[in-house]
Amino acid sequence: MSAEVVAIASTDLAAIQASQMGMKAIGAGLAVGLTGVGTGVAEMGIGAAAVGAIAENKDFFGLGLLFTVIPETIVIFGLVVGLLLLF
Amino acid sequence: MLKPKQMSRLLIAASKDQMAPVVAELYRHHLFHVEEYVEGGTEGYEGFKIGSPLTGASEASVALLSIRAIENAVSINPEEMDPVRAGTQSELKARIERELPALEREVEELSGKRSKLDNRVKECEQKITEITPFVGVPADLEMYRGYSGFSVYAGYVAHEVTLAVPHEMHYLKGKEKNFVVLVAPTAQRNEVERALQEASYQSVPIPDETGAPEARVGYYQGQIAALTREITEINAKLDAVKQQHAGFLAACEEFLRAEVEQTEVPLRFATTRQTFVAEGWVPSDTVDAVSDSLIKATGGKVFVTVLPSDPEHDSVPVEYSNPKFAQPAQMLMDIYSRPKYTEIDPTLMLAIVFPVFFGLIVGDVGYGLIFLALYVGLKRMMKGEDGQKLLTVFRNASISSIIFGLLFNEFLGFKFSQITGWILGTGGLVNPLEHYESLMFSRHLLIGSTEVGGHGPAIPALMIMAIWIGILHISLGRALGMYNHAKQDHGLHRIKAVVANFGWLAVMWGILIAIWSNVVMPYMFDLTGLPVIAAGFNLGTFIGGALILGGVICIAWDSVLEVIELPTIISHVLSYARLVAVGLSSVAIAMVVNYMAIGMFISPGMADLSPVGIVMIVVGLVIFLFGHTLNIALGLLGGGLHSIRLHYVEFFTKFYKGGGKRYVPFGIKRRFTED
Numbered sequence: 001m002s003a004e005v006v007a008i009a010s011t012d013l014a015a016i017q018a019s020q021m022g023m024k025a026i027g028a029g030l031a032v033g034l035t036g037v038g039t040g041v042a043e044m045g046i047g048a049a050a051v052g053a054i055a056e057n058k059d060f061f062g063l064g065l066l067f068t069v070i071p072e073t074i075v076i077f078g079l080v081v082g083l084l085l086l087f
Numbered sequence: 088m089l090k091p092k093q094m095s096r097l098l099i100a101a102s103k104d105q106m107a108p109v110v111a112e113l114y115r116h117h118l119f120h121v122e123e124y125v126e127g128g129t130e131g132y133e134g135f136k137i138g139s140p141l142t143g144a145s146e147a148s149v150a151l152l153s154i155r156a157i158e159n160a161v162s163i164n165p166e167e168m169d170p171v172r173a174g175t176q177s178e179l180k181a182r183i184e185r186e187l188p189a190l191e192r193e194v195e196e197l198s199g200k201r202s203k204l205d206n207r208v209k210e211c212e213q214k215i216t217e218i219t220p221f222v223g224v225p226a227d228l229e230m231y232r233g234y235s236g237f238s239v240y241a242g243y244v245a246h247e248v249t250l251a252v253p254h255e256m257h258y259l260k261g262k263e264k265n266f267v268v269l270v271a272p273t274a275q276r277n278e279v280e281r282a283l284q285e286a287s288y289q290s291v292p293i294p295d296e297t298g299a300p301e302a303r304v305g306y307y308q309g310q311i312a313a314l315t316r317e318i319t320e321i322n323a324k325l326d327a328v329k330q331q332h333a334g335f336l337a338a339c340e341e342f343l344r345a346e347v348e349q350t351e352v353p354l355r356f357a358t359t360r361q362t363f364v365a366e367g368w369v370p371s372d373t374v375d376a377v378s379d380s381l382i383k384a385t386g387g388k389v390f391v392t393v394l395p396s397d398p399e400h401d402s403v404p405v406e407y408s409n410p411k412f413a414q415p416a417q418m419l420m421d422i423y424s425r426p427k428y429t430e431i432d433p434t435l436m437l438a439i440v441f442p443v444f445f446g447l448i449v450g451d452v453g454y455g456l457i458f459l460a461l462y463v464g465l466k467r468m469m470k471g472e473d474g475q476k477l478l479t480v481f482r483n484a485s486i487s488s489i490i491f492g493l494l495f496n497e498f499l500g501f502k503f504s505q506i507t508g509w510i511l512g513t514g515g516l517v518n519p520l521e522h523y524e525s526l527m528f529s530r531h532l533l534i535g536s537t538e539v540g541g542h543g544p545a546i547p548a549l550m551i552m553a554i555w556i557g558i559l560h561i562s563l564g565r566a567l568g569m570y571n572h573a574k575q576d577h578g579l580h581r582i583k584a585v586v587a588n589f590g591w592l593a594v595m596w597g598i599l600i601a602i603w604s605n606v607v608m609p610y611m612f613d614l615t616g617l618p619v620i621a622a623g624f625n626l627g628t629f630i631g632g633a634l635i636l637g638g639v640i641c642i643a644w645d646s647v648l649e650v651i652e653l654p655t656i657i658s659h660v661l662s663y664a665r666l667v668a669v670g671l672s673s674v675a676i677a678m679v680v681n682y683m684a685i686g687m688f689i690s691p692g693m694a695d696l697s698p699v700g701i702v703m704i705v706v707g708l709v710i711f712l713f714g715h716t717l718n719i720a721l722g723l724l725g726g727g728l729h730s731i732r733l734h735y736v737e738f739f740t741k742f743y744k745g746g747g748k749r750y751v752p753f754g755i756k757r758r759f760t761e762d
Contacts, residue, residue: 010617062423066735069728072665080661080667083546 029083035078042071093371094406096396100364101389112384117754120368120404124357138353147346160198161329166338167470170758179342201321210306221300223259229297240269244286338759403428405747413438414480424745444730446487448670453499455489496525500677530674549667551610557663564741565592583645590641597634604628669725680714
């Protein structure tokens, strides 16, 4: 009787642990995915404007690149959070 | 090193008859950055006028134009040619007079002919498109014209047309559009047109041709083939001209460009009726050489002197002064902005740190070797100077990737022990690398690993390493910022700016000390053991708090608005986590590709060498190649862009202004001619 209870309890525990791991993975995925979308949205406008400016004046390339990659930090944060969640 | 080359302001004055030798000598030295004379307003230059070109300017310009036209026609680009000496200038001058007109005539004739033929090909193609709709109709083209009582309609319709009036019609059902040809009495025009309109009729012009449509299309196709043959012949002739004269043309262009530049430079000098004055900049260590040779060339009839200069108000042209290995990185600096004359030139730091960052991100011996092979291949193809510099930077980055690959124990996503195991394992030899893990924190993930208790990447350790790099890099940037402001600014502003930079440093380190005093983190200082002072917080927390507060006050003293930028301290430091994050994602892709290719296809295929097994091996190989090619492209983009971004955004914004004037010495680097 008691052995059965222990067995059920341990399978339950394993199931809970597995589901927690799954939740973590979902969280990590959301962190990377949503921040990626955020970065994309932010870079969209900057990138278009930067390309326009570079078309007018090639010297703007360095500065344009700089402005375009500024929102990239957002997705890096997402990646960091994701990695910390998983490991 | 760390400073642009020192410049001196040179003033050259002589009588006008010495202008030609002075200009030639300056041009030969290729050192004198001409300061353009602007009429009016310049103190001490009252009554001076802008000079007029030397004799021969317009002739040289005309000849240069015709050379460039020829080069265009035969598509020669001197920039992309290997430098060959085609002869001395006097030889070239003679050859230009002798050979150029004939060559020009020949090329002009050929390219004129070619464009005429091109036009005729286009005409024929136009005819073919006009006739093509009629090809399916069994009627000769002259049948569509010349009726007095009938009208001919030809065009596309949406569906078949039904007519009550007597008519002759041919309907062709097509894939997208249906073609109809219709002849009906002109008297019933209204009825016919109404019926056609219902079928949404789009008229097609009837070609002005005779004979069967197929035959006409065939005829024009034959014409095009013949014309194309002629064009190919002309192209071959132009190519022959290119082969034969490329060196000569490039040398001519260089020679004439030199001529034009020399004859037109007086337009940038100040002149009076009898004399001229040229001002400009030369590197300080060449002043003596330049002035001596000027005096020699004019027989002493020139006055050369160094003017006092004020580096802050004069716009001094900036030339880099770096050790040889750091010079290619100047290109990366120019993409951002050239340093100002008075500020620190960070090229050397960029040249060292950029490859390190790149290596940290890529960190794979296999990819590093592939990058090196790419470098060797591209070096032959790229001819421009900027391209070569970029490639040298790329080479350094590749070597750094190999070094970090050794430290990370990575080869195309495998461990070395796996590779040596495969090579030596079949021979039954001992695997010497079996126990080599890695000298740095491992980045190997547990993808497809069946090893029980195998440990994954050392993420926390790697993250902290990246954060440390960020802290040190940013601290260096702030320290340089303090130095730059101390050097460049004056008075109260200077003190404020230096203090503000110190404030940023203090806030950053204050935050760090406060964190260390409360949390134990691997590979970081542990200050939790300090004596507790009040409210459960220890000494370190208070020191940290005091630093933060003091720092904020320092920043606010310079500019209150800057205080809202405080969160960037954390975001900039954390931004260095990309060194690990981007690298890990590249390792993950490599390992997934390896697992898919080998674990899922090649190994099962090898186990069973049936036709299915062989197909599986081939599929596995395709996945392997495609996946790694993709990862190489991503690695190049990620490694290069993120490394340079960490410099541009996180490092340079702390101290670097840029916006210096480029040093463009008067003269050219001769590649095809001799002095």
